[in-house]
Amino acid sequence: MALLVGAAVIGAAQSLLPGSGSGWERAFPAVLLVAALIAKLANRLQRFDEHWFDGRAVAETVKSATWRYVMGVRPYDGAGTQPETTLGEALRDALAARPALAAHLHRLPAGARQVVTERMRQVRRMPAEQRHDYYLTERVDNQEAWYAGKSQTNARSATVWFWVSLLFEGLALAAAIMVAVTGFTADLVGPLAAITAAATAWTQLGRHDELAKSYGLAAHELLVLHSRLELADSEEAFRQGVEETESAISREHTMWMAKRG
Numbered sequence: 001m002a003l004l005v006g007a008a009v010i011g012a013a014q015s016l017l018p019g020s021g022s023g024w025e026r027a028f029p030a031v032l033l034v035a036a037l038i039a040k041l042a043n044r045l046q047r048f049d050e051h052w053f054d055g056r057a058v059a060e061t062v063k064s065a066t067w068r069y070v071m072g073v074r075p076y077d078g079a080g081t082q083p084e085t086t087l088g089e090a091l092r093d094a095l096a097a098r099p100a101l102a103a104h105l106h107r108l109p110a111g112a113r114q115v116v117t118e119r120m121r122q123v124r125r126m127p128a129e130q131r132h133d134y135y136l137t138e139r140v141d142n143q144e145a146w147y148a149g150k151s152q153t154n155a156r157s158a159t160v161w162f163w164v165s166l167l168f169e170g171l172a173l174a175a176a177i178m179v180a181v182t183g184f185t186a187d188l189v190g191p192l193a194a195i196t197a198a199a200t201a202w203t204q205l206g207r208h209d210e211l212a213k214s215y216g217l218a219a220h221e222l223l224v225l226h227s228r229l230e231l232a233d234s235e236e237a238f239r240q241g242v243e244e245t246e247s248a249i250s251r252e253h254t255m256w257m258a259k260r261g
Helices: 002-016 028-046 048-069 081-095 099-104 117-127 128-182 189-206 209-229 235-260
Strands: none
Touching: 002 028, 002 117, 028 048, 048 081, 048 099, 048 117, 048 128, 048 235, 081 099, 099 235, 117 128, 128 189, 128 209, 128 235, 209 235
16 A cells, blocks of 8 residues: 555655656556555465464463363363373364464474463462462453553554544645646646545555454453452352453454454
8 A cells, every 4th residue: 555655645746846856767557556556466366464463372272271281170170191282182173263374383493382381281280369469460461451452552553544534535636626727738637636535545455443442442351340249258259250261362362263264
């Protein structure tokens, strides 16, 4: 979009000074259009957005499974090595659901293994009160702050890009009126309309309004669940709260994946 807008703006600027510039300078808008075409084809063929999406989907799934394991909630509440075996199966299933991602994991260090780390075992063995505080701080507070921050960021972005598109749409209208009234021949409507379209497209691509609301609701739900976890008066009640919290996070993640398609 930036390349297309750049080509339109430079083309309009050159129309104001038709006698200036050498041949290669006059061809600069064409160069930008070729670059935009190459970028579009590269993204379509390489599918960078899908690779990123697959990576985030697997990472979020693994994070939730890991927290369930270290907190000892279902299905990782058994004794012996069974919880670690179950976690290993969950990690394999997460990767198997996104087979295209496997080709991008070649940068793992030599000898890397998908195993339960010693730190995970240490947290799992912590005394109940210490383990509860660890979960509230490192998981619930962390996710609550993340969702709240993303909600505010998307709300600001939605407002900024709305006013940018409105501003340039007004300028395009003013330029069109100027052409109609004065007969001004310079092409200002084209680049201004291109900027307006790019700003609108960027807002739709980022879904800022939608994400601001959904992330805000997720942050509020985590705030409520945080209070419930603090009031848990037994290990069983806390584990149930952990399950509800992870389900809430997973539900938001599932909705995000469904909307992404």
